[in-house]
Amino acid sequence: MKTHAKQSIELDHLNLTPEAKTEVSNLIQSLLTQAQNELKLLEAKNQALKLELAHLRRIRFGAKSEALSQPQFSLFEEDWQTDAAAIEAEIEQLPLPVPQKPKRARAGRQPLPDHLPRIEHRHEPESCQCKQCGSDLVKIGEDVSEQLDVKPAEFFVHRHIRPQYACRACETVVAEPVPPAVIDGSMATPGLLAWITICKYLDHLPLYRIAQIAAREGVTLSLSTLAEWIGRVGVALQPLVDRLILHLLHGSVLHADETPVAQLDPGSGRTQRAYLWAYRSNDFELGPRIIVFDYQTSRSGKHAQNFLNSWQGHLLVDDYGGYKALFSKTASPCTELGCWAHARRKFFDLHQANASTVAYEVLQRIGGLYAVEAEGKHLSTEARQILRAEKSLPILQSLHDWLLQTRAQTANGGGTAKAIDYTLKRWQSLIRYASSGHLPIDNNPVENTIRPIALGKKNWLFTGSERAGKRAAAIQTLLGTAKLNGLNPAQWLADTLEKLPTWPNSRIDELLPLAPEDIEALLKECE
Template sequence: MSEVEALHEEIAKLRDQLAERDARLVELAASEARLKVALLEIEQIKMQLAVLRRQRYGQSSERLDGEIVQLELRLEDLEETVGEQIAASPRAREAKDHERKPTGRKPLPPHLPREVVVHEPEIICQCGGCDPARLTKIGETTTEVLEKIPARLKVIRHVRPKYACRRCEAVFQAPAPDLPIEKGRPGPGLLAHIAVSKYCDGLPLYRQAGILAREGIDISRAVLAEWVGQVAWWLVPLAKRIGEYVMAQSVIWTDDTPIRTLAPGKGKTNLSRFWCYAVDPRPYAGSGHPAVLYRYSADRKGERPQTHLEGFRGYLHADAFSGYEALYRPHGRNAPPVQHVACVAHARRKFFEVFDATQSVIAEEALRRIQDLYAVEDDIRGQPAAHRRTERQARAKPLLGAFHSWAIAQRRRLSSKAPLAKAFQYALNRWDALTRYIEDGRLSIDNNLSERLLR
């Protein structure tokens, strides 16, 4: 081959390489564009989720729950797509790094066990005569990687040797081990895993049966359901003890939420309720432990919380549900056994809805005044009850007095049918209960504790 032909061949190869490079650049640019679109959609979905979660406990909560689930699934798909593109493209990684807000990476939790893997370098020294034993260690670089050890099933074989005395014919054998299900096969660890997966992780029993089947363990959904029922039986004394502990306290936070339950034989569902009754002394540095009691009812009749709270004496953080009213009534000449502590966050929500819809300056001013009350709470969170009461009397009480006078004046100027007037009236109708939290340092400005426990 002549020199000219060789040059032409080299030029052709270079052109092919340039064309291949240009094609890769086009592909990378398209990937980068898709990544930016996905990142933008992720931010939009996060904003929509934030709005829906704020509205979650209003009307049409079931419809909102469905929208939230769909958005969360879409968000998960998008984030998986972003991960794939980042792994496949250096330029996509650069785009992601450019879009990502600079935040410090949190260290992995210290309570996790550490397994140390040391990667020794290959010793190839420029001097050619280095003895590895004579090298001096001048430092090291450490990288921590979070790893998951897959769950393993195992069979524990309990062997109880039996011994006999030839002289007196006595027989000796250790008693059978105590198991959660008599003569049953599941151990306590497996039962706990099944219950937690079902109730904490939302994993239905038929899916758990499928997971077990992949490991060669054939356990039907019906058997798993029977096991869960027996676990519930074992937990009854614990639930009872928690209930006794909660009802013995003098401050309780309560709320309820609707749930759909199957109606056997009817082919449809009923709207039932879950109630929670919570205590938490941590915000006021109190003694004791936080706890929550959950109760179920087939409806939302007022007799339900009245029955649940029978015998309770103290402060009750609750919403404006009329079913609680009987608890607040005095018994003859005696003071009411239960004092209602209303939720300032609920009152705030009324003003926020008006501001969000109309950008009302008056609603914005109401929100600012309520924000000042929460600023006091931020400063006293975790402080002893006596200190919290002193600070509230000195700082929050004047703010509440000014808010009350201002609210009355604004309400008189508004039509009773105006949404803003209804927001003011909601707060004024419950003013004593809304401001009761400043009387006792153990009380909270809102009922967010119980609402969080029902989410």
């Protein structure tokens, strides 16, 4: 009103007819309205760009945790701590007198693991007589301290001697046969094969680095030999992977996710994008914990359909369109579960970008949902369902009403609108978990399992072929499942490679990298 009145006063000074004044006034008002609309569009675009920039900066430089109140730690914090310790050590070595300073309070040292072997070193005094008066010393106690030591990769040789005996009467020679091995005629023992496999697929060391480690100990292992061993180990372990897939698909709830990997394109000198698909069991269900990796040359949703085949149940995924066909009425009857971690991430990025009060409010409400999950983590399925009905469902209903009201007052195109639209669009799949006691709230279990492989890509950069990718996925399936079940992957693999050559196929479940109680349950089901 003030702007319009000011325009009228200014137009009164002009020698215009009333009709001209009206026309000019309308033109000015039209231009002003257009400018205001353009300004709103620019503000929305600016907000979106700030959101994207903050997200990229967090991925590139920041900590990956999305805790709202957690301080950001420097990437070089460990270097600063190392430098500080080195400077203190150098100061202690200076011949100059150094003023005494109070020692920093340090956390108590963690006790060394009991399962480690102990090598005792007794430090007795040179004499059992007192240096002051010559009297005999009497033992009154002991001061015991422990230090942790390590040996680098220690190579040793197993020499197998099989005496040969002859029967002069029968003219025959008797000798014990060569023990069967995973690789017949190879000089590699199961322990060496396990060490190489763990280095490559768990520690993400390329084969040439493994060869360098061996060379430092005076052992020559050619790259062609290492590659051959890895290839044969992968073939030998494949039946175990097939059994894990079978047991995984017996579950009624699965997590699914995928991560890109580079695959070398022979002849072009370039790489093409492939994908490592991951499927994980549900921790709220009875049964073994299993992670299965499936290597494919694209991100097409047909790969998920082919893997799951006729499987029926609840599938927890993100909003990637490749999964949508699984939830259509014409496809296999899979029920979609939404991931609250993905929904929360939209608002977290928005809050990081411009301290949005809307995003902060949503984060607080979603935090209430996770507080309920923490409270019910160790409850039974029935008790957890009751807890969710009492606490989670009211939070969800209140959040839904608040989002609808806020969205009606939010302009289109901005980061706030996009974050709210993402959540409302997937609302039915997001709230489905709260009506049960066995459905998970998010996809973090599979993301946590796939993350070490994603980080390992910085070491090996790309796979050499599709076959190599599938072999890596198979071995990662076994090692990842072993870790999920609290097993030492190296010990399990060495033991399995030793047993595998003579192990009957009818008892193959006993070799799976599962907890002992889960193996017993599987064996009872097969009886």
